[in-house]
Amino acid sequence: MKTKVAIIGAGIVGASIARVLSKYENLEVHLIEKEADVGWGVSKANTALIHGGYDDDPDKYPMRAKLCIRGNRLWHQWVKELEIPHIWNGALIVALKDEDFDELERLLERGQRNGVPEMRIIDREELFHLEPNVNPNALGALWVPIVGQIGPIPAVIAIVENAVANGVKVHLETEVRGIKVENGEVKGIETNNGFIEADIVINAAGLYADEISKMAGIDYFEIHPRKGEYWIFDEGIPGPNHVLFPTPTPISKGVVVTTEISGHLMIGPNAQDLPKDYKDDTSTTREGLEEVWRKAQEIWPNLPPRWKVIRTFAGLRPEPTGGDFIIKAEEEVQGFINVAGIRSPGLTSAPAIGYEVRDIIERDLGIKLKEKEKWNPYRKEITHFFMLQPTQINELVKKNPAYGRIVCRCNKVSEGDVLEAIERMKFIGVKTPSVDSVKFRTKATSGTCQGSFCKVVIINLLAREYGIPPWKVTLKGKGSEIGIGDVKVLLRGEAQ
């Protein structure tokens, strides 16, 4: 008899847990997600950093302190096994005032306690050697070479694809309505798509983890949304070589200036605490974006003209009561594991959280896990035309001419790339086709023109491959359809 596991939430945390648990023969793993695709919650919009692990006070936040550095080390292996786009370029925490060095020393000590290797405080001269265009008044920095950057949604997608290849079942557009508990034992989850039986329920529901926990009768914590806003600029605008942080304040790591993995200068986030019921408010605000601009300028004075922006966006971090990750098997409800409040450094910690949950299942739930004889650690990245050499293009085109046709001119994404993305959407069970699903897999629509030429082409490819009319294709799931019908729908008086 296999133990049935239901993981609620297919973000970076739920996906990582699913991947780790897919290694075991005696588990049947279900990954449950309310959105149309994976990674669309907290994982979608953040600073995309693999943090160093010096920032989390081990006395106040022991879970964060332990899992961040462990996650950082695991990512080195995961990005290679799963071919996740990444760069290990290190971070500089910049000191602008003499007093800042006191804080940098505290960070250095904390990093030493947390086991972060290779950190050191560098002087002005070395800082300008590493980062010639940083604020000329900078006095020095804390240099953390182990920091890296990844694509967060590509990472979730890669992990889920690998988990599915290893037998995990994904249930998309499946919203949890209740958790069935009998005699203090979890029995399964009620969803809009029916009942899913489970012996173990893992709550990785991000911003909604408090609500899910409450459904199981456990309500000792709350999750508050904390908004962070970002600017991302057109290609060709010079950004820093490393991830640049200001010296942190007690509330936030501060506004980061970075060249993200696609080569665009990105600045953000600010930190604005929202009321508890604003968990879907990812709107950008002028005040917030202004604040980000101002603060970024303090370490990177040469920001481009405003109209060189290609996108502004906002994300929400799930701030838990107490501030530390809540990762534990709840004693009152046998089989219910909370993985809640996974705020920063959640992306970094995710692989380590996967193993932590595995240990909890063995240690606290007393289930002896048996490794599969054949477990595939590898997943191949989708074809990216922009990474191909001309000879490779010709080989691919011979097999499928679609690889020779560019759909997204800004990021050089071919029709073949898009068709591969659609195949992979279907592989993990995406039922409602959306432009965003293609964007996160291929980078199409995310360049200079923001899809004003290629979105329509992608819509038509999605419509064809999913066998639906183009107006039913969505931007980002149900309710965001591209059109209201064919072009004569209003004249026929048929639109609602």
Next chain:
Amino acid sequence: MNTLQYDVVVIGGGPAGLAAAVKAKEYGLNVLLLDENEYLGGILPQCIHPGFGIHYFREELTGPEFSHRFVQRVKDLKIDYFVKARVLEIKNYSDLEKIVAFTSPEGAFEVWAKAIIYATGARERHAFEIGIVGDRVAGIYTAGEAQTLMDIYGVMPGKEVVIVGSGDVGLIMARRFALEGAKVKAVIELMPYPGGLARNVMILRDFNIPLYLSHKVVEVRGKKRVEKVKVVKVDENLREIPGTEFWIECDTIIISAGLIPQVKLLTDIGVEIDPATGGPVVNDLLETTVPGIFVAGNSLLINDLVDYVAEQGELAAYGAKLFIENGGIPAEKWIKLEKGNNIRLAVPHYLSGKRDVYIYARVRKPMENVVLNFPEIDRKIRLPVVRPAEMLRIRLRKEEIAKARDKITMEVVQ
């Protein structure tokens, strides 16, 4: 690698590229035409309204009709072309040889060419570039994107529409939406005057569409799809006036906030760009600062009329012919066209005095009863009105140009 060889490669199969390819072929040159769409014609096949060809063909055509005439010529003349072909790189091998690397469903190719005519058109400014904040939801389209959806693919984007910007494309889309039964609730224009041609501004009256001049859309809100937009009034310095904000409920926002010449492949090889036009700096044969690369249409400067675009394409073809015949454009003591009072942009930038020239120019602000003055050559043209929305096209004769020593200033005076 597949290698090809041509006299001229024309990049872009819109009106500029079509006219250039046809003319170059008529000159007896060996021409290859490349376009990235599934069909030739560029943006024209989706411009199903009339108003095209009044100057060029002396009759009023729709976009598809205008395009069809040229495409037919391309076919009649048996000009080689690829569709679904995207140029990835131009290499400036030498002053006499260029390499155009492109990819298509037939594979990746390198074309060796003596001259290139670059006619890739423009792209539209999007919502982020004009500083709109709020929710990133469905229902926000650029005008051209909405036009493609409606008139190529037959999709109705929405039913309650706000148009951002009163340029020609926005106004034409206001009419398109109204004709298909949508409610166009407002056209919002930042400037104190409309951005489109007078004949297109008439659309607003014909369809009872409110135009808000000196207003700007600052925020979009909606859960999955646009639900409302926030509009604010601006003063004469385009600064927002506090307390004038109001919301308009709608499900669709059409961004028509201007076009930007697409010149990335040219800037990659160091072609000089004029910040005023966003397009390359050119001489009176529309040759860029890189020998043998000519440019025409909206990648040269944003035009109002397709007729002028075709005219530029033909001139670029003439330039390519001269270039190939002479192994380069003969050296000249070029006369610089300078921008004087109220001239925002003027093309071409350098004149030889060896040939007649059409000057394409735009003013900064509207003025009435003016004189367009070229002081160095003593040429004056009276105009009842000049508007930024309406491009000036002025013919200067070679004899006049030759009167200037090193520059000709173009200015608008009362």
